[in-house]
Amino acid sequence: MRNWLENEYVILSGASGGIGKELCKLLIKKYNAHVIGIGRNEGKMRVLMEELGDDVNLFTPVFFDVSDKSAWQNFAEDLRKKRIAPRLLINNAGMFPTFDKTLSTPSETVEKIMRVNYFSIAYAVEAVSPLLTSSAEKKKNGKPLDLPGIVNVASSASLCSTVGTSAYSASKSAVRSYTEVLQLEEKGKKYVGVICPGVTATNLFDGDENTKNSALDKIAMPVEKMAHKIAKRILKKKKRSVLGWDAKLMNIMAKIMPVKGIALIAWGMKKSKSKVFKNIFDYEK
Numbered sequence: 001m002r003n004w005l006e007n008e009y010v011i012l013s014g015a016s017g018g019i020g021k022e023l024c025k026l027l028i029k030k031y032n033a034h035v036i037g038i039g040r041n042e043g044k045m046r047v048l049m050e051e052l053g054d055d056v057n058l059f060t061p062v063f064f065d066v067s068d069k070s071a072w073q074n075f076a077e078d079l080r081k082k083r084i085a086p087r088l089l090i091n092n093a094g095m096f097p098t099f100d101k102t103l104s105t106p107s108e109t110v111e112k113i114m115r116v117n118y119f120s121i122a123y124a125v126e127a128v129s130p131l132l133t134s135s136a137e138k139k140k141n142g143k144p145l146d147l148p149g150i151v152n153v154a155s156s157a158s159l160c161s162t163v164g165t166s167a168y169s170a171s172k173s174a175v176r177s178y179t180e181v182l183q184l185e186e187k188g189k190k191y192v193g194v195i196c197p198g199v200t201a202t203n204l205f206d207g208d209e210n211t212k213n214s215a216l217d218k219i220a221m222p223v224e225k226m227a228h229k230i231a232k233r234i235l236k237k238k239k240r241s242v243l244g245w246d247a248k249l250m251n252i253m254a255k256i257m258p259v260k261g262i263a264l265i266a267w268g269m270k271k272s273k274s275k276v277f278k279n280i281f282d283y284e285k
Contacts, residue, residue, distance in 0.1 A: 001232070001235050001236060002235075003031050003032070003235065004087070004146040004235070004237075005027065005031045005032075005033040005087060005088060005234075005235070006031060006032045006033065007032060007033070007034070008033055008034065008086070008087035008088065009033070009034045009035075009036060009084055009085065009086040009087060009088075010027055010033045010034065010035050010036070010086065010087065010088045010089075010090065011035075011036045011038070011086050011088070011089045011090065011124075011128060012024055012027070012035055012036070012037050012038065012090045012092060013038040013039075013066050013090070013091055013092050013093035013120070013124065014038070014039065014066075014092040014093030014094060015035070015037025015038055015039050015045070015048065015061075015092075016037065016039035016040075016041050016044035016045045016047075016048055017039075017041070017044050018200070018223060019092060019153070019197070019200060019223055019226055019227055019230065020037070020039075020092045020093070021044075021048050021223075022223050022224050022226075022227035023090070023092065023227045023230060023231060024037050024048065024059070025048070025051060025052060025227075026227055026228065026231045027231065028052060028055050028058045028059060029052070029055055030231070031231070031235070032058070033058070033088075034058050034059075034060070035058065035059050035060070036060045036062055036084075036086070037059060037060070037061055037062065038062050038063075038064065038066060038075075038093070039061065039062075039063060039093075040063060040064070040065060042063065045061045045063070048061075049061065062075065066093045066116065066120035066123075066124070067112075067115035067116045067119060067120050067123075068123075069119075069123045072120075072123040072124055072126070072127040072128070073123075073127050075127065075128075076127035076128055076130075076131060079128075079131055080131065084131075085131060085132075085133040086128065086131060086132055086133075086148075087132065087133065087134075087146070087148050087149065088132075088148065088149040088150075088151065088234070089124060089125070089128050089129070089132065089149070089150045089151070090151045090153070090234070091120065091121040091124050091125075091150075091151070091152045091153060091175075092153045093116065093120060094116060094117045094153065094155075094172075095112070095113060095116045095117060096165075096168055097109055097113065097167065097168065098279065099164035099165065099276055099277055099279055099280055100164060100279045100280065101164065101279065101280055102166040102167075104279065105166065105167055109167060110166075110167040110170075113167040113168055113171050114167070114170070114171050114174070116171075117168070117171035117172060117174075117175065118171045118172075118174040118175055118178070121152050121175055121178065122178065125150060125182070129150065129190075132148035132149070132150070132190065133148055134146055134147055134148055147188075147189065147190050147191050148190050148191070149190060149191040149192070149193065149234070149237070150179075150182065150186075150190060150191070150192050150193075151192075151193040151194070151195060151234055152175050152178070152179045152192075152193070152194050152195070153175075153194075153195045153197065153230075154172045154173075154175040154176040154179070154194050154195065154196050155168070155169075155172040155175075155196060155197060156196055156197065156198045156199070156242070156244065156246060156247035156250045156251070157169040157172045157173070158172035158173045158175060158176040158196055159176070159196055159242065159247065159250055159251040159254055160250035160251065160253060160254035160261065160262060160265065161173070161254075161262055162250075162262075162265065162266075162269075163262075163265075163266040163269060163280055164269075164277060164279070164280040175194070176194055176196065179192060179193075179194040180194065183239055191237045191239075192239065193233070193234065193237065193238055193239050193240070193241065194239070194240050194241070195230055195233070195241050195243065196240070196241065196242045196243065196247055196251070197221075197226055197230070197243045197244060197247060198219075198221060198242075198243060198244025198245070198246040198247030198248075198250070199219050199220045199221065199244065199246055200220055200221050200222075200223055200226045200244070201220040201221065201222050201223050219245075219246050221243075221244050226243060226244070229241075229243045230243065250265065253265065269281075
């Protein structure tokens, strides 16, 4: 597997925590890429920089809200001024609310989730895509050997909508559809990939005490392992990656039983009687 990211600039959103943090360390330490990491939490970013150790010189932290379109435009303009030509854009930033019923989820929450999980990607692609460049040195038959890339992180929920996650499932489904169309339109111009991870042991559920020792906690893939899987698929330029046994199961069930499959997964969630799902199934009633 050839390392097409060596000595290249990679833009990574959501770099300060979870999958993004581990992916950032991998890209720098194992693949020798220059990572421009986007985040909002300066404290978490400082921790990441400490963990990078002697390789911290390959990391550039940038702070802004990914759901702010003007922030992406300003970021892209700054790259132009500095004459930085990135090879890869990884849209990884995302948010997940607590599990709850659709009619109990305020529209303001729905809008926030869509802005962070989906619109941020549209803003990033619009602003950064014109700056992405192929390797000038590596050519075959006069054409660039390594096309620039865009990778968007969706979710297993984009493959099989999950009860209690209407806004999240909708936002990630939008990411997957958006990416699939972009793949068709940019064929031969850019490598475009979509990642659909299953449940991962990250800080995505921070603030929700109900996830501790829950069904989610038990099936979650370690974040380091998930980051390794994602990095390998990016290096191989996979167009679609479904990662985790739970994600693969959801993908299969949604395909062979598009109605009953979703209902069966909901039934399994209810039977688990996990406290993380208490707002959906009203266990106490």
